[in-house]
Amino acid sequence: MTSTVASPGELLRGWRTRRRRSQMDLALDVGVSTRHLSFVETGRSRASRELLLDLADHLELPLRERNALLLAAGFAPIYAESRLDSASLDAVRGALGHLLDGHEPFPALVIDRCGDVVMSNRAVAPLLGLLDPAWSTPPVNVYRLSLHPQALAPHIRNLDQWAGHLVHRLERLADLTGDPRLTALLAEVRGYAGADATTVRSEHVVLPLHLAHPDGDLRLYSTITHFGAAWDVTLDELSIETFVPADASTRALLDTWMRDGRPAA
Incomplete structure (x- = not known):
């Protein structure tokens, strides 16, 4: 059996759909073209770390899911996960x-x-x-x-x-x-x-x-x-x-x- 890991574009499209946001609406919010956002979602363009974080913020992703999005795109996560007893x-x-x-x-x-x-x-x-x-x-x-x-x-x-x-x-x-x-x-x-x-x-x-x-x-x-x-x-x-x-x-x-x-x- 083989397992597949979702690409950053697939994750973004999934979250955008879950949040009931259109590509045009989200693209306007983050200040990019709808075409560019579409290319990011399909994998034709690679989003920068800053754009991913901006998209995650507008999609109201919890911190765990923001880290997962960054990792999928090849970036290091920015939010720590500490033990409560640390x-x-x-x-x-x-x-x-x-x-x-x-x-x-x-x-x-x-x-x-x-x-x-x-x-x-x-x-x-x-x-x-x-x-x-x-x-x-x-x-x-x-x-x-x-x-x-x-x-x-x-x-x-x-x-x-x-x-x-x-x-x-x-x-x-x-x-x-x-x-x-x-x-x-x-x-x-x-x-x-x-x-x-x-x-x-x-x-x-x-x-x-x-x-x-x-x-x-x-x-x-x-x-x-x-x-x-x-x-x-x-x-x-x-x-x-x-x-x-x-x-x-x-x-x-x-x-x-x-x-x-x-x-x-």
Whole structure:
């Protein structure tokens, strides 16, 4: 068997199609002729490093995909990809820890592009107390954890709505990044969520996660934060997901758990 590597022109054409941009529209944005862009896409012309980066910027490519485009064209990648535990990211890791700790007694976690948890605060543990401890073994994936029928799914009272939200989020990420790992994960969780998961609408102004627990139901709103100007692939792919109580009873329960320790499962 032989494998083929996409040319820079093929990658550009694929991203342009994914972003629903015409050659004329994109060429006008970057200041080249439509003819030249066409020649770059077909391989008749070789794009400069600067033009590739300009095209990638206008097509809103994530940093990982910008590196891949440069490599396909024979240029060195310009964005580093550091391990989160590396010394170069000490300040970032410290800032993330500060944000997570400061959000207690409410749950907060840091996830990577595919939804694997890389950091979390103490308030997350009580939410997992309902589950087999195996579900807390890294890597913990928030999509799988939420929608697998042996994980949190049976405890989510508005499962159809929450599944629809997560499936839509994954669809958007898969389309934005073109990452085959996300495409595979999307197919997996669609199987958990069921065919009708994306059709259910909520009467709430913000969809809450409505989680059943022996100590009392929890209703949590979710917010997602990204680094604003990441120049490292790892940081570009991180998200901070924080949960805040949607009602007074949820706030009181979270306060009690943090004050008295982890509740019994």
